[in-house]
Amino acid sequence: MPDTVLFVDDEENVLSAVTRVFSGTDLRILTASDAARALDILRREPVAVLVADNLMPGMKGMDLLKAARSLSPDTVKIMMTAFADLTTVMEAVTGADAFRFIVKPWDTQELVETVREVVERHRVERSRRREDDSVLHALAETIELKDPYTRGHCERVARYALMMADALRLPEGMKKDIRYGSWLHDCGKIGIPESILNASRKLDADEFAVIRLHPDWGAEVARKARMSPTVVNIIRYHHEQFDGGGYPSRFSGRDIPVEARIVAIADTYDAITTERPYRCAHAQESARALLRSLRGKRLDPEITEIFLGLLAYREENGSAGGNDGEPPGRGWNESCARGNCEERESMFGGEEA
Numbered sequence: 001m002p003d004t005v006l007f008v009d010d011e012e013n014v015l016s017a018v019t020r021v022f023s024g025t026d027l028r029i030l031t032a033s034d035a036a037r038a039l040d041i042l043r044r045e046p047v048a049v050l051v052a053d054n055l056m057p058g059m060k061g062m063d064l065l066k067a068a069r070s071l072s073p074d075t076v077k078i079m080m081t082a083f084a085d086l087t088t089v090m091e092a093v094t095g096a097d098a099f100r101f102i103v104k105p106w107d108t109q110e111l112v113e114t115v116r117e118v119v120e121r122h123r124v125e126r127s128r129r130r131e132d133d134s135v136l137h138a139l140a141e142t143i144e145l146k147d148p149y150t151r152g153h154c155e156r157v158a159r160y161a162l163m164m165a166d167a168l169r170l171p172e173g174m175k176k177d178i179r180y181g182s183w184l185h186d187c188g189k190i191g192i193p194e195s196i197l198n199a200s201r202k203l204d205a206d207e208f209a210v211i212r213l214h215p216d217w218g219a220e221v222a223r224k225a226r227m228s229p230t231v232v233n234i235i236r237y238h239h240e241q242f243d244g245g246g247y248p249s250r251f252s253g254r255d256i257p258v259e260a261r262i263v264a265i266a267d268t269y270d271a272i273t274t275e276r277p278y279r280c281a282h283a284q285e286s287a288r289a290l291l292r293s294l295r296g297k298r299l300d301p302e303i304t305e306i307f308l309g310l311l312a313y314r315e316e317n318g319s320a321g322g323n324d325g326e327p328p329g330r331g332w333n334e335s336c337a338r339g340n341c342e343e344r345e346s347m348f349g350g351e352e353a
């Protein structure tokens, strides 16, 4: 069932504009021309996101959000207004539990992205409360849909990360969090425009700056959804590098939480054994050689060594590892029709999302 987003505004043209903007998306859009009608809808059915104008005849948007807080605590609230002063913003955030603030007139793309981000937050929070593996996993798949080249990526990252967690004899609770963190590590990508995420050309500095925001964006969503610190650490620090050359915090060595160092290895290995828009996949042998060369630079040397040992063991025992159980050679360099691999491969080394 699609998630419902309820827009409340006394201006009819605003309601018809948002209905038009979201038509054809996987969201169900409801509209209400005043707060009373909005409260009726909130009493009647679950609403994922409530977007309310502030200045309306009758009950103001601020009071509607406050009423919605007790009536529908799971609904994520957004305040939308033409008059944004600091007092209103503070009251909306602290008094009415507003999660975002949109200033009118809005930029359409920004509005769509904000609503989508907030819907994702609602899904994370809902699944966390239910401790529902399938919903969290489905959320990871939704993230992958934005980037078709990463299909199955989150599941494979979880599998590789858990191989390492088992070998390191980490406690069961931590392993569960590593699985969730692996699924959600790129959830901040939901905020990156697809024109950047799926670009088959070299990105410019500004575009990389946007990509570098995704760990913090994702960690903030997970933190607000009260995911465990282990999950938040994985999301926030999965692009840190052992030598300090990563982002967003430029942590190095053991200052990077071990769960993030593990997922970074799993993420890197899967990235280099699958095809991306800007380069082809590595075959098994060269993937391992590349992983080996990253020890102590991008990746934790000891845990990478353990992982290489596990991959070798799996291969000797008939399970090749690599591209989601596919036999080595299928869908890899020799079948890659993109060409130009060498040139694009030079982009690898810290700049993969």
Ligand SMILES: [Fe+2]
Residues within 6 Å of the ligand: 185, 186, 214, 238, 239, 352, 353
């Ligand atoms: Fe990432």
